[in-house]
Amino acid sequence: MDFVELRPGHDDVVNDIVFSYYGKRFASCSSDKRIKVWTFEEAKGNWSCEEVASRAHQDSIWRLSWSHPEFGQLLASCSEDCTVKIWEEQETFNAGACFTRWVLKATITDGKKPVNDVKFSHRSLGLRLATACADGCLRIYDARNAFDVASWTLEVPFTFF
Numbered sequence: 001m002d003f004v005e006l007r008p009g010h011d012d013v014v015n016d017i018v019f020s021y022y023g024k025r026f027a028s029c030s031s032d033k034r035i036k037v038w039t040f041e042e043a044k045g046n047w048s049c050e051e052v053a054s055r056a057h058q059d060s061i062w063r064l065s066w067s068h069p070e071f072g073q074l075l076a077s078c079s080e081d082c083t084v085k086i087w088e089e090q091e092t093f094n095a096g097a098c099f100t101r102w103v104l105k106a107t108i109t110d111g112k113k114p115v116n117d118v119k120f121s122h123r124s125l126g127l128r129l130a131t132a133c134a135d136g137c138l139r140i141y142d143a144r145n146a147f148d149v150a151s152w153t154l155e156v157p158f159t160f161f
Contacts (some may be wrong), residue, residue, distance in 0.1 A: 010034060018064045020073075027052075027075055029061035035077055035087070037102070052102040057081050062116055068123035071146055075102070076129055078115035084108040084131055086149050105149045111135045 010030035019026045025039045035052035052075070059080035067074035073089035086106040092099050113134035121128035127143035129152065140155040 010036070012060075015061060016063045018066060020066045021069050027064050027066070029056075029064050029077060031060040033057050033059065033061060033079075035061060035064065035075070035102075037075070037089075050100070050102075052087055053104070056085065056087075057083065059114075062114070063118050065119045065129075067120045067127065070123050071127050071149075074105075074120070074127075074149060076118045076120060078110070078118040078131060080114040082110060082112060082114055082133075084110055084115055084118050084129070086129075086152075088149060106152060108141060108152055110139060111137060 010028065010032050011034075012030050012032035014028055014030045017026050017028045025037060027035060027037045029035050033055050035056045037050045037052060038047045039050070041048055056077060057079035061077050061079045063078050065076045067076070075087045076084060077087065078084045084107070085104060086108070087102045088105045089100055090103050092101070108131075110131050111133045115131050115133050117132040119130050121130065127146040127149070129141045131139045131141070133139065141152040142155060143149050144151040144153055
């Protein structure tokens with residue numbers, strides 16, 4: 001297998017990459033505060049890049065997680081800025097062409113310390129999200145409505161000291 005350098009790359013350290021459920025896409029995050037989604041274009045045999053937002057967080061982004069596609073194309077990110085953000089890919093049609101863009105659907109403030117990790121649960125548990133924070137807490141959130149991911153409910157946080 002040949003080495004492939006993906007461009008445009010990040011401007012700082014890449015902290016995480018995560019493949020989507022089907023493996024034809026992956027997302028990367030960096031200390032440059034950006035999230036990029038890479039899609040493999042089989043016809044061209046290369047990866048194309050789409051930036052989720054020019055500044056997805058206010059500080060370094062540590063981890064990403066894709067939801068199961070049953071819930072749509074959702075991507076969660078966590079950061080040194082003490083937040084978790086939920087991004088949703090939306091399609092629009094114009095003059096017969098399909099365009100996609102990533103929209104910020106929710107911001108979860110996860111305490112007063114950086115959020116070190118974020119993971120969506122297995123789909124059998126519904127649309128659920130776990131976070132690990134530098135304050136020593138593991139928090140679990142449930143989407144109030146799997147089809148409207150703007151609102152999340154905090155379950156009982158667990159502290160590990």
